[in-house]
Amino acid sequence: MDLIGLEIQLSDEVIVIGMVFIAAFLLVQSFLVPAFGENRQAQKRLKKRLRAISAEAERSGVSLVQRKYLRKLSPLERVLERLPGMERVHQLIEQAGQETPAYRVVLYSVCLGGITGVAGHQLLPQPLLGVLLGVCVGAFPFLRLMRARKRRLARFEEQLPDALIIMARALRAGHPFSDAMHLVAEEMAEPIAGEIRTTFMEINYGGDVRGAMLGLLRRVQSVTVMIFVTSVLIQKETGGNLAELLDGLAAVVRDRFRFQRKVRTLSAEGRMAAWILSLMPFVLAGILTLVNAEFLPMLTKDPLGRHLVVVAFVMVVIGILWLRKIVRIEV
Numbered sequence: 328m329d330l331i332g333l334e335i336q337l338s339d340e341v342i343v344i345g346m347v348f349i350a351a352f353l354l355v356q357s358f359l360v361p362a363f364g365e366n367r368q369a370q371k372r373l374k375k376r377l378r379a380i381s382a383e384a385e386r387s388g389v390s391l392v393q394r395k396y397l398r399k400l401s402p403l404e405r406v407l408e409r410l411p412g413m414e415r416v417h418q419l420i421e422q423a424g425q426e427t428p429a430y431r432v433v434l435y436s437v438c439l440g441g442i443t444g445v446a447g448h449q450l451l452p453q454p455l456l457g458v459l460l461g462v463c464v465g466a467f468p469f470l471r472l473m474r475a476r477k478r479r480l481a482r483f484e485e486q487l488p489d490a491l492i493i494m495a496r497a498l499r500a501g502h503p504f505s506d507a508m509h510l511v512a513e514e515m516a517e518p519i520a521g522e523i524r525t526t527f528m529e530i531n532y533g534g535d536v537r538g539a540m541l542g543l544l545r546r547v548q549s550v551t552v553m554i555f556v557t558s559v560l561i562q563k564e565t566g567g568n569l570a571e572l573l574d575g576l577a578a579v580v581r582d583r584f585r586f587q588r589k590v591r592t593l594s595a596e597g598r599m600a601a602w603i604l605s606l607m608p609f610v611l612a613g614i615l616t617l618v619n620a621e622f623l624p625m626l627t628k629d630p631l632g633r634h635l636v637v638v639a640f641v642m643v644v645i646g647i648l649w650l651r652k653i654v655r656i657e658v
Contacts, residue, residue: 346640350605350647404428421546423475424518432468440465479518484551485584486519491555491577498570504559505530522547536563551580594654601650605643 407430408417416429444461451457490511497507505527512524522543529539540556555576562569615622626632 346609350609350640350643404430418545419469419472419476422479422548423472424479424521425472425475432472436465436468439467480547480549483518483522483547484549484580486515487551487555488577488580488584490515490519490523491573491580495570495573495577498573504536504569536560551583597650597654601647601654604650605647608639608643 407413408428410430413429413433416432420427420429420432440461442461443464444458447457447460448454449457451460493511493514494504494507497510498504502510508523508527508530512520512527514520515523525546526539526543529542530536537560540559544552544556555573558572558576559569561567562572612623627636
């Protein structure tokens with residue numbers, strides 16, 4: 328009987344940990360992302376555009392920046408970099424603004440997750456918890472890169488209006504488009520200076536403007552950058568006043584960020600309420616366990632009590648999704 332009771336207790340612990348993990352994951356995905364989201368139609372256009380860019384890049388070959396990157400690696404490292412899936416990891420590293428080889432990130436993730444998983448399998452009472460812990464720790468390098476990419480993209484979009492104004496003034500002064508980009512690379516700070524410098528170098532070293540601008544969009548995946556790249560490419564093909572177009576685009580981007588900050592301020596109360604209401608059941612359960620360790624087992628050992636716990640958890644998930652629908656605003 329003691330063995331059966333221990334198994335039930337361990338099973339309850341696994342269920343509770345799983346519930347907390349699911350609730351925390353939904354909260355992070357719903358309320359730690361920007362409250363101002365891109366329009367879904369704009370996201371679809373961006374994804375479609377990026378797929379077209381990827382197909383065109385495969386036909387046109389490797390860029391000058393990628394060739395320079397591959398020349399720095401040893402023959403063994405080049406073989407590792409050509410393994411399946413390494414291209415996407417390298418793209419993530421490039422978008423995060425780092426220069427670590429892709430195979431090192433994957434190797435570090437595998438070693439970190441493997442060591443943690445084996446240690447958790449040996450030390451924790453449930454082997455499944457050790458495996459889950461190893462997977463979570465192994466995903467940490469990729470989560471860190473994704474967080475760096477997100478922060479870098481937000482910083483790039485904040486700098487973009489100033490860069491567009493500088494380029495427009497340089498064009499009015501009679502400078503060609505490549506010199507206007509070089510001026511932005513010299514005058515502004517990272518990350519926009521590095522991305523514009525890379526685009527300028529690809530143009531200056533013999534590449535065409537279309538390939539360089541599409542490379543910029545592939546590195547900085549944003550609807551705002553897509554509009555900028557599309558505007559430049561259309562102007563190059565059909566003509567027109569590019570300086571006036573860049574001024575108008577800068578004004579639109581500034582208004583967009585002004586509206587974004589206003590929305591985040593107005594929705595802060597709703598996001599805080601979502602965190603409090605969603606985590607309150609788990610916090611209350613922890614407090615009750617500390618006060619009276621026999622209180623919650625009375626609920627979980629009874630079949631009706633287990634059904635009530637499942638219903639309560641489902642209602643918590645529905646509440647999180649409902650609050651996310653209310654707080655997240657698409658324009």
